[in-house]
Amino acid sequence: MSNSVKLHYDVSGEDFTRAGEASGNIKKVLKEIGCDADLIRNVSIATYEAEINMVIHANGGVVDVDIFPDHIDIVLADQGPGIKDVELAMKEGYSTAPDNVRSLGFGAGMGLPNIKKYADEMKIETEVGVGTTIRLKFYIK
Amino acid sequence: MKVKEIIEILEAEVICGEDLSEKEVHTACGSDMMSDVLAYVKDQAVLLSGLVNNQVVRTAEMMDMKCIVFVRGKKPDESMIELANASDMVLLSTKKPMFTACGLLYSHGLRGGNG
Ligand SMILES: Nc1ncnc2c1ncn2[C@@H]1O[C@H](COP(=O)(O)OP(=O)(O)OP(=O)(O)O)[C@@H](O)[C@H]1O
Ligand SMILES: [Mg+2]
Numbered sequence: 001m002s003n004s005v006k007l008h009y010d011v012s013g014e015d016f017t018r019a020g021e022a023s024g025n026i027k028k029v030l031k032e033i034g035c036d037a038d039l040i041r042n043v044s045i046a047t048y049e050a051e052i053n054m055v056i057h058a059n060g061g062v063v064d065v066d067i068f069p070d071h072i073d074i075v076l077a078d079q080g081p082g083i084k085d086v087e088l089a090m091k092e093g094y095s096t097a098p099d100n101v102r103s104l105g106f107g108a109g110m111g112l113p114n115i116k117k118y119a120d121e122m123k124i125e126t127e128v129g130v131g132t133t134i135r136l137k138f139y140i141k
Numbered sequence: 142m143k144v145k146e147i148i149e150i151l152e153a154e155v156i157c158g159e160d161l162s163e164k165e166v167h168t169a170c171g172s173d174m175m176s177d178v179l180a181y182v183k184d185q186a187v188l189l190s191g192l193v194n195n196q197v198v199r200t201a202e203m204m205d206m207k208c209i210v211f212v213r214g215k216k217p218d219e220s221m222i223e224l225a226n227a228s229d230m231v232l233l234s235t236k237k238p239m240f241t242a243c244g245l246l247y248s249h250g251l252r253g254g255n256g
Contacts, residue, residue: 017220020199024224027203037205044203045179052196105192105200108176 005033005067011051013060013080016104022063023048026074033067035140043072043138046118049111050076050134056101057081058132071120072138079131086124090116142166142251144208144231147187150245151235153210157222158231164207168254171212171243175200185254189242193217198224198232207231212239 007029009022027044035043047063054061058080066073083089090112097107116122121137145162148155155162169187172178178188178200188201189210198221201209208231211217216234217225225232235242247253 017195020196020203024199024202024228041203041205048199048203049179104194105173105175105196108174108180110176110180114180 007065009063011060019055042118046115074136077133082128083126153233153235156232202228
């Protein structure tokens with residue numbers, strides 16, 4: 001389909017203060033398009049959690065958004081350390097975040113389960129030493 | 142209650158968004174852990190926090206919150222104010238500590254919601 005709206009963002013892993021810029025921008029675009037408020041919030045929270053993960057666990061990455069008439073695809077890809085045990089990482093409360101991340105307000109081990117809660121579909125492709133790609137799908141009702 | 146009542150009750154300084162103080166808010170949450178706010182909070186309009194960094198404003202923005210109260214006299218910096226202005230959010234700063242600020246707002250009718 002050629003009439004989708006495509007967005008692309010580079011997320012820096014160096015600068016924690018800028019984390020969330022991509023998610024904030026995606027939210028703005030969805031508002032401009034006139035998407036439903038609940039859908040916008042679901043996309044915002046899930047994307048923001050994944051973007052923060054990219055910054056604190058994987059030294060940044062890229063976000064690609066593809067907005068179709070009936071669904072939104074969001075792919076967050078990084079070349080970080082990868083996730084050794086995805087099933088464990090998906091558990092509420094599991095976190096490898098160091099103390100400095102916790103003092104910034106993150107690292108409760110809630111992000112991945114929260115993404116699953118807000119996205120209609122979530123797929124994690126990951127390989128230790130290679131990186132992690134998270135694919136999210138949101139239906140537009 | 143209105144945001145301007147929060148300002149009065151907490152004797153808070155308005156950092157930005159003064160023109161939005163007529164907005165109605167019904168529920169609030171208090172946390173320094175943004176992970177928990179993102180995971181457990183639902184439909185709360187006010188965030189009270191002792192944490193000061195951009196991600197506090199970002200978190201509130203993603204959750205469509207209307208007002209952030211920084212407790213214990215904490216003050217947001219320029220970039221946080223910019224972010225808040227861009228999403229029509231009121232930023233307040235109160236000298237009161239977290240527990241007292243939450244208690245005062247609760248006793249004046251603001252609720253925690255189900256989150
Ligand atoms: N992009 C990633 N690259 C490498 N590891 C990751 C990535 N995303 C998550 N992880 C691993 O999975 C764990 C769980 O992630 P999750 O987002 O649930 O929690 P957290 O980021 O540690 O804390 P919170 O999200 O509550 O702030 C992380 O601690 C980390 O070990
Ligand atoms: Mg996380």
